Amino acid sequence: MIENHLLEELVTFAKYGTVAKTADVLGLTQPAVTHSMKKLEEQLGVKLFIRKPNKLYLSETGKYTAREAKKLLNDNLDFSKKVKQFEKDQTTLILGVNAPGPMIVLRSLNDQNVQLEDKLIESNFESLLAEHQFTCLLLNFPIEDRDITSTYLGTESMSVNLPTECKLNENSELSFKMLKGKTILSPANIGFWTQIYHDEIPDSKIIFQDESTDYSEILQYSVLPFFTTNLTSLDSQWGNNLPNNRSVRPLSDEVAHQKFYACYLKQNQTRLMPLIEKLQDQWSKYDQM
Numbered sequence: 001m002i003e004n005h006l007l008e009e010l011v012t013f014a015k016y017g018t019v020a021k022t023a024d025v026l027g028l029t030q031p032a033v034t035h036s037m038k039k040l041e042e043q044l045g046v047k048l049f050i051r052k053p054n055k056l057y058l059s060e061t062g063k064y065t066a067r068e069a070k071k072l073l074n075d076n077l078d079f080s081k082k083v084k085q086f087e088k089d090q091t092t093l094i095l096g097v098n099a100p101g102p103m104i105v106l107r108s109l110n111d112q113n114v115q116l117e118d119k120l121i122e123s124n125f126e127s128l129l130a131e132h133q134f135t136c137l138l139l140n141f142p143i144e145d146r147d148i149t150s151t152y153l154g155t156e157s158m159s160v161n162l163p164t165e166c167k168l169n170e171n172s173e174l175s176f177k178m179l180k181g182k183t184i185l186s187p188a189n190i191g192f193w194t195q196i197y198h199d200e201i202p203d204s205k206i207i208f209q210d211e212s213t214d215y216s217e218i219l220q221y222s223v224l225p226f227f228t229t230n231l232t233s234l235d236s237q238w239g240n241n242l243p244n245n246r247s248v249r250p251l252s253d254e255v256a257h258q259k260f261y262a263c264y265l266k267q268n269q270t271r272l273m274p275l276i277e278k279l280q281d282q283w284s285k286y287d288q289m
Helices: 004-016 019-026 030-044 060-091 100-109 125-130 193-200 212-221 266-284
Strands: 049-052 055-058 093-097 114-116 136-139 148-163 183-187 205-209 226-229 246-250 257-265
Touching: 004 019, 004 030, 004 055, 004 060, 019 030, 055 060, 093 100, 093 266, 100 114, 100 136, 100 148, 100 257, 100 266, 125 136, 125 148, 125 257, 136 266, 148 266, 183 212, 193 205, 205 212, 257 266
Parallel strands: 093 114, 093 136, 183 205, 183 226
Antiparallel strands: 049 055, 136 257, 148 226, 148 246, 148 257
16 A cells, blocks of 8 residues: 555655755655655556656656546545544534524524534535534525435514604504615625515615624614514624614514524434424524514
8 A cells, every 4th residue: 555655745746846845845855755756666666757867857657646646645635534524523513504593592502512603504505414514504494305304493583673753663564665765774694684685675775784793883873774583682792782762573574584494414313303402492482572
């Protein structure tokens, strides 16, 4: 079996073209590199180099071997990463979400055995699960196939918070279309909700604010409407610091009520059920709010 360090030295030589540079890059002596190249030739039973006085060149076979060695090293690296990722997946529950709502519920549990990916997941959901990059994904749609299943967690429902003097408060029921032309504040990085806003109220101006601390301050000193959901109050950063001079009006549109599911490999169901049940219990306290 060819040792990895011999392949690494060959790939490095192919990149830099000299024994001196190869030795320098790898932190080796030049005689050590020369010995490794000879050893590699002996183990493969082919000539990899054209030797000239004070100069060493890769033959065509040597160039081919270097290319294949690079592929093999990369494959070994990917293999190692996958094994480590699998091991991590077995000892820690790695969760991802495609919107902030489930993230808020999950964080409120303070479960030390859970690692939550802060960046929202936007695509390749099945692959991320199949490759053990995530133990579970909390998504606004279920996934069901041969290897993956889903469990309902709860519903996130959107509301608009209106100034008390706003004429829209005279309506018994509100919809997205009734917000046409309004300027409305919203947190940034809200996943698919951004597209819903654009689709449902394209003529409105949504002002997205990145930092939750700044957003809380803006809300306190602004008279603009802003969006919240039934899960907002669970957010420890700003959910408890909302202004009290607004009328919280739920939106009646079907699209304003998003059902969320825990999606996971069937083989992980037993490991995940205790956490899923905690999420369901916590979520149920806010489902009808």
